[in-house]
Amino acid sequence: MSGRTPDGAPEPGSEAFxxxxxxxxxxxxxxxxxxxxxxxxxxxxxxxxxxxxHEVLRGVSLGVARGGTLCxxxxxxxxxxxxxxxxxxxxxxxxxxxxxxxxDISAVSRPEALALRERMGMVFQGSALFDSLNVxxxxxxxxxxxxxxxxxxxxDRVEEVLSFVDxxxxxxxxxxxxxxxxxxxxxxxxxxxxxxxxxxxxxxxxTSGLDPITTRRIDELILxxxxxxxxxxxVVTHDVRSAxxxxxxxxxxxxxxxxxxxxxxEMHATEDRYVRAFRG
Amino acid sequence: xxxxxxxxxxxxxxxxVLIVSLVxxxxxxxxxxxxGDVFGERYQLVALMESASGLRPGAPVQVAGRxxxxxxxxxxIAPEERGDSxxxxxxxLGVNVDIREQxxxxxxxxxxxxxxxxxxxxxxxxxxxxxxxLVPGDTIGTAPALSYDExxxxxxxxxxxxxxxxxxxxxxxxxxxxxxxxxxxLLVDEALYDGLVDLNENLAAVLGPIAxxxxxxxxxxxxxEFYDRLVSSTARFDTVTAALxxxxxxxxxxxxxxxxxxxxxxxxxxxxxxxxxxxxxxGAVGQLIGDETLYEEFLKVVVDLNAFLTEVRxxxxxxxPPIRVF
Amino acid sequence: xxxxxEAYFRLLVRVTRACLSRPFYRGDLxxxxxxxxxxxxxxxxxTGLFTGMVLALQAAVEMxxxxxxxxxxxxVGASTIRELGPVLTALIVTGRAGAGMAAALGAMRVTEQxxxxxxxxxxxxxxxxxxxxxxxxxxLPVVTIIxxxxxxxxxxxxxxxxxxxxxxxxxxxxWETLAQTGFVLTVIPIDLxxxxxxxxxxxxxxxxxxxxxxxxAEGGTEGVGRATTRAVVTSSILILAMDYFLxxxxxxxxxx
Numbered sequence: 001m002s003g004r005t006p007d008g009a010p011e012p013g014s015e016a017f018x019x020x021x022x023x024x025x026x027x028x029x030x031x032x033x034x035x036x037x038x039x040x041x042x043x044x045x046x047x048x049x050x051x052x053x054h055e056v057l058r059g060v061s062l063g064v065a066r067g068g069t070l071c072x073x074x075x076x077x078x079x080x081x082x083x084x085x086x087x088x089x090x091x092x093x094x095x096x097x098x099x100x101x102x103x104d105i106s107a108v109s110r111p112e113a114l115a116l117r118e119r120m121g122m123v124f125q126g127s128a129l130f131d132s133l134n135v136x137x138x139x140x141x142x143x144x145x146x147x148x149x150x151x152x153x154x155x156d157r158v159e160e161v162l163s164f165v166d167x168x169x170x171x172x173x174x175x176x177x178x179x180x181x182x183x184x185x186x187x188x189x190x191x192x193x194x195x196x197x198x199x200x201x202x203x204x205x206x207t208s209g210l211d212p213i214t215t216r217r218i219d220e221l222i223l224x225x226x227x228x229x230x231x232x233x234x235v236v237t238h239d240v241r242s243a244x245x246x247x248x249x250x251x252x253x254x255x256x257x258x259x260x261x262x263x264x265x266e267m268h269a270t271e272d273r274y275v276r277a278f279r280g
Numbered sequence: 281x282x283x284x285x286x287x288x289x290x291x292x293x294x295x296x297v298l299i300v301s302l303v304x305x306x307x308x309x310x311x312x313x314x315x316g317d318v319f320g321e322r323y324q325l326v327a328l329m330e331s332a333s334g335l336r337p338g339a340p341v342q343v344a345g346r347x348x349x350x351x352x353x354x355x356x357i358a359p360e361e362r363g364d365s366x367x368x369x370x371x372x373l374g375v376n377v378d379i380r381e382q383x384x385x386x387x388x389x390x391x392x393x394x395x396x397x398x399x400x401x402x403x404x405x406x407x408x409x410x411x412x413x414l415v416p417g418d419t420i421g422t423a424p425a426l427s428y429d430e431x432x433x434x435x436x437x438x439x440x441x442x443x444x445x446x447x448x449x450x451x452x453x454x455x456x457x458x459x460x461x462x463x464x465x466l467l468v469d470e471a472l473y474d475g476l477v478d479l480n481e482n483l484a485a486v487l488g489p490i491a492x493x494x495x496x497x498x499x500x501x502x503x504x505e506f507y508d509r510l511v512s513s514t515a516r517f518d519t520v521t522a523a524l525x526x527x528x529x530x531x532x533x534x535x536x537x538x539x540x541x542x543x544x545x546x547x548x549x550x551x552x553x554x555x556x557x558x559x560x561x562x563g564a565v566g567q568l569i570g571d572e573t574l575y576e577e578f579l580k581v582v583v584d585l586n587a588f589l590t591e592v593r594x595x596x597x598x599x600x601p602p603i604r605v606f
Numbered sequence: 607x608x609x610x611x612e613a614y615f616r617l618l619v620r621v622t623r624a625c626l627s628r629p630f631y632r633g634d635l636x637x638x639x640x641x642x643x644x645x646x647x648x649x650x651x652x653t654g655l656f657t658g659m660v661l662a663l664q665a666a667v668e669m670x671x672x673x674x675x676x677x678x679x680x681x682v683g684a685s686t687i688r689e690l691g692p693v694l695t696a697l698i699v700t701g702r703a704g705a706g707m708a709a710a711l712g713a714m715r716v717t718e719q720x721x722x723x724x725x726x727x728x729x730x731x732x733x734x735x736x737x738x739x740x741x742x743x744x745x746l747p748v749v750t751i752i753x754x755x756x757x758x759x760x761x762x763x764x765x766x767x768x769x770x771x772x773x774x775x776x777x778x779x780x781w782e783t784l785a786q787t788g789f790v791l792t793v794i795p796i797d798l799x800x801x802x803x804x805x806x807x808x809x810x811x812x813x814x815x816x817x818x819x820x821x822x823a824e825g826g827t828e829g830v831g832r833a834t835t836r837a838v839v840t841s842s843i844l845i846l847a848m849d850y851f852l853x854x855x856x857x858x859x860x861x862x
Contacts, residue, residue: 006796085721088721088724088725089747090724090725114727117724117725117726118727120725122721122722122725123717124721125720126717126718128717128718128719128721128722129719130714130719130722131713131714131717131719133709141726142726145726145727145728146726146727160848287777288636290636290637290640290644291640291642293640294636294639294640294643294644297643297644297647297745297748297749297752298744298748300752301747301748301749301751301752304751304755305750305751305798306782308795308798309793309794309795309798311777311781312781312784312785312795312798313785313789313793313795314781315778315781315782315784315785330631337788338786338788338789399786453849
């Protein structure tokens with residue numbers, strides 16, 4: 001499956017591109033970030049949510065600072081993905097605040113919420129590429145929607161981000177998502193999530209359904225994103241090993257509550273029985 | 281997706297289909313409009329009628345059977361505005377201006393039905409050329425609708441009368457052929473036939489000698505002098521009748537006179553009345569005809585005539601007087 | 607059920623509002639006009655052809671008994687343009703394009719593409735529903751016109767080839783029946799208002815119902831299948847019911 005992934009050295013000249021991208025992100029952070037030393041760029045404060053009688057979240061509080069990677073761990077069906085949907089305002093909480101860059105996205109007006117959404121890029125579990133559009137149109141989609149860039153500039157940007165996720169633009173641009181392997185689809189989805197250069201990236205189960213080798217490559221890609229683009233990453237996953245590789249912070253969700261939070265090392269060292277059991 | 285999109289294949293297809301459908305639609309509107317005559321300029325005429333007979337707005341208006349417009353609306357006339365006329369509805373007709381010359385003062389509008397389903401329409405008779413052309417808003421004359429129902433009613437009456445007549449006739453003929461009444465017996469009785477045969481024979485015997493040039497009557501037929509006299513007397517007769525035709529002389533005045541005619545007419549009427557009485561078997565003559573004795577008398581006359589002719593044959597000179605003309 | 611009806615009307619309101627404001631996805635509109643309209647034309651024409659032919663045939667059999675075969679053009683024309691054209695076309699398009707819409711939106715829904723749109727700040731109603739809705743509103747009358755034309759042509763074939771009509775006589779009687787119902791604004795036959803108003807409404811029903819069920823799809827591939835079935839069944843029933851009410855309304859508006 002991953003054998004077809006065109007891995008290997010990035011395009012010549014892509015290093016220059018990455019440097020440029022880093023500069024740009026840094027500049028953006030300076031304009032938007034404010035002055036405080038350790039601002040929590042994404043933060044949940046005592047969030048409650050229920051579907052009918054089923055309480056999914058019962059007073060969840062967590063946060064991640066700029067440049068950090070938060071991995072939210074938990075078994076299936078505990079509402080991990082729900083947290084991401086709250087951050088994007090695809091859902092509204094019953095109670096509590098969902099702060100994006102210090103503003104409660106669940107409480108602001110619709111246009112403001114849309115502006116906050118643009119600060120985030122989301123990689124869905126099944127990649128969620130638009131299957132009627134080819135790779136180019138998929139990746140270019142956010143740019144056509146939200147920027148006034150000319151066709152040429154958009155083409156350059158799309159090729160740049162595809163190179164960044166280790167795909168050969170010339171090869172994949174005209175393909176439809178159905179012609180791609182799972183790993184490639186995930187990379188295209190990441191490219192689409194970062195093409196408009198958001199400071200926050202959200203991943204829903206980025207490695208589920210992928211083989212171990214591809215999983216590793218995606219993990220490396222996430223590390224590369226943080227290292228080179230200095231974005232803040234929130235990952236929802238059930239894969240503890242993967243989390244251990246990429247996280248700077250972890251949080252374990254059980255029965256609608258965060259039962260553990262700390263660095264991967266702390267999680268590794270904890271004596272809590274459930275955490276240990278979950279860790280395996 | 282791209283900012284500057286070239287025209288794509290699907291755009292062309294969509295455009296093509298849109299154009300085709302619009303052309304079809306336009307053609308439809310055009311043809312229907314032409315049939316419905318909606319494009320020409322129209323003017324209004326009003327027809328006042330006793331009954332709209334089911335006319336509806338949109339019903340065709342024809343002049344001499346050709347469509348020229350349609351009924352625009354049918355309105356009741358307020359009872360106080362009706363006055364003496366029987367008209368209860370005003371039918372507004374929209375008529376093409378092109379055929380204005382056809383509809384004149386003497387034109388008559390009438391409701392007709394057309395086709396199997398009995399569609400109602402207004403048919404207008406063109407007016408005669410010497411009457412005035414109707415102007416917009418004028419009231420056009422109407423003719424009573426030829427209603428199917430009325431027509432059928434009248435026909436039914438006629439058929440009933442005919443049936444009655446033929447029943448009477450056959451009853452009468454039945455009586456005649458069974459030999460009842462004097463007419464019946466005349467036709468059926470053999471004695472009468474025999475008498476008539478004898479009479480015929482006797483007549484032949486009398487006329488035979490005349491044809492053979494025997495006797496004075498025969499000579500008369502061959503005499504030239506007699507012919508000349510006949511011609512001159514005919515000429516004189518002509519002059520007399522000419523004078524009569526000119527109303528000259530007593531007789532002429534008599535013929536030309538109106539009072540004579542009236543007198544004759546009245547006597548004819550009276551004679552008719554008398555004949556009527558006779559038919560009904562009233563009075564002496566009537567009884568005579570109805571009576572069987574007439575037949576017996578008639579038979580007797582025939583027999584006597586027969587005997588008389590036999591005698592004439594035996595001795596003609598005794599009966600034929602010298603013939604004189606004038 | 608009551609909740610679904612409420613949600614349906616809320617969708618209608620949102621779609622209507624979205625139609626009237628920016629942003630507007632023109633490219634998607636044209637593409638949907640292609641998939642809903644152009645792609646349905648062949649099947650609509652086939653339907654029209656056979657409907658027209660069978661109408662003429664049936665009419666000929668029935669009317670021969672009254673010696674009224676001259677009315678075939680009227681019967682085919684009137685019934686096609688007023689009823690059969692709009693309804694049959696709408697049902698065919700429901701089966702073809704409506705099912706496709708529901709399946710496509712259902713698949714997008716269960717694979718989170720709809721959510722992806724929203725995270726990219728794109729309103730799925732504007733991006734997905736409005737183009738389909740407008741395309742159906744425009745294309746249903748368009749394909750109905752073409753279907754009607756083919757149906758009348760089918761009747762003409764039977765009238766000319768089997769009943770020894772002249773084409774002129776047949777076509778004229780089609781126009782006559784349209785002219786007889788009367789005109790609106792002096793030149794537009796009332797029958798055409800009926801014959802085009804109906805597909806316009808049916809187009810809205812097809813798009814709205816299909817999108818509604820598609821966007822509510824849940825439970826993976828199976829859910830998409832269920833949504834598609836529901837979309838076709840619901841919009842078919844709505845079309846037939848709507849046809850009755852529209853006829854009633856139009857008869858009240860234009861009594862003849």
